[in-house]
Amino acid sequence: MAKIAVDLERALARRAREAAQGGTEPRTIAQGSGWNVADVLCTCGPGDPSFEERHRAFCIALVVAGAFEYRSETAAALMTPGAAMLGNAGECFECGHRHRAGDRCIAFRYQPEYFERVFADAGVARRRRASFSAARIEPSRALAPYVAAASTGVTTAANMAWDEVALTLAARVVRIVDGTNARNDKPLPPGALARVVETLRWIEETPEAEMGLDRLAQQARLSPYHFLRTFERATGVTPHQYVLRARLRAAAQRLADAPDKIVEVALDCGFVDLSNFNRAFRAEFGMAPRGYRKHWQCVTHE
Template sequence: MDATTLLTSQSMTVCEFRCDAGPDDTPFAECRTGHSIAYVRSGSFGCHCRAGFFELVAGSMLVGAPGEEYTCTHEHVSGDVCLGFFLSEDMVDALSGRREIWRVGATPPLPELMVLGELAQTAADGNSDIGLDEVGQILASRFIDVVSGKPRKPATPNARDRRRAVEAALWIDDNSHEEVDLEQAARQAGLSPFHFLRLFSSVLGVTPHQYLVRSRLRHAARLLADDGIAVTDVAYDVGFGDLSNFVRTFHRAAGLSPTKFRQASKGMRKILQEQLALN
């Protein structure tokens, strides 16, 4: 089993698990130490636990609770890949819902969860502007709604809530060139990460991380109009951690690479200058 940690915060840890076990390998028991959900990306495996025996395939979710023992088997095929979300007790409390929900063992490939699982994988691959911790919270919240059969009521922000969200957005924009994460922004707003994500998204229509990325893109577009700043410098100046991530994200948003965008902006300036000269 190869495990790669993709994100660590006070609220959750996200890991990718790649298992190459097969029918000839001897299964062994493991014990959960916390609450978790693991989205099966590919492959298949079985799971024996107190809730019963489950066959998991792509789109299924393995669910864990503290103290729960489980044994995974690979009777049919070799290997699987999972994206695991390990939640803090504070996050589980914020999600609410009965604790028994976390002892269901597993869920089948449900469309309500599969679409979010794939979004989480897209975020893990760096191909989305939603934060991996954000989609992890959304997936966990949706899991509780689906299993409990009680949809969560839409948030109805009051004037104070809306002010909090707007002030948080202004703070994110002012600090978008720095390392900003969900927990930092939530502290600025005086809320837990879970409640801050719900409030911000409800008021402004985007998640905090989406707004952060779009603020960086907006600042980058402005800087790219200036020939005096190298594309690499633009990427780091606006807050992107590496050039390839900046190029990929900018191209996804603008439909052009940063270099092509700069060339296009120069062309537009030239057209405007020629029009002004003719007038």
């Protein structure tokens, strides 16, 4: 299991031992003029009631572990590792864990004045007011470097340039959302959603396992055709895309904070050979695994 998920599992185990009520534990890790970044660990589960909250600032929360349901005034969506939860300042929202306990997010929050400037610099403000028109960005190649960097930044002694990450992430997300039509699909039936969430847990915990469509459908107790449609509708990506990115996230975490050989990392994370792993990693993160490790070693020892 990647280090980013270990703290969550420990918190959930502690909650179980103490028979405590679930809750969120935000920890501010960086802040500047008009922005801040928090490591938010949530131990809520199926037995905890969901309640309405309000975004006090614009929010881009990168999901790095667990899964939860998010409902805002814009839309409703299942949040999974690698996705970005979006929130507008002043907007009411609700998060729930009907089918699985716990999640961990790296939440970037922006004051309206700061976000307005980013929105204008991205060339979108001329067409409409500064706001997110979607509740989620699904796991994607565009977000992968930010998710990996944020995960490494909170689990190592890396001297992260959080101000740069916060600014470039905001600009990137604004451009992605501006070019994407928000989906308004009807919510999935609870039973189908629960099966997808359980499948997500299995993928995260055993990235090295055989994960063809038939095997995943069997794990979810659905026909391959029904599973494919249900999974993509719930997560925004196909099972193959999700599995590949889950394996690459796990590999990136290992490369950043463990001394294992690159070929061992590749095989342990479910890749059948080193050449395929190198190609996929470079396509996802923009650099080879060796270069990625060297980068984080330099950052950590600065």
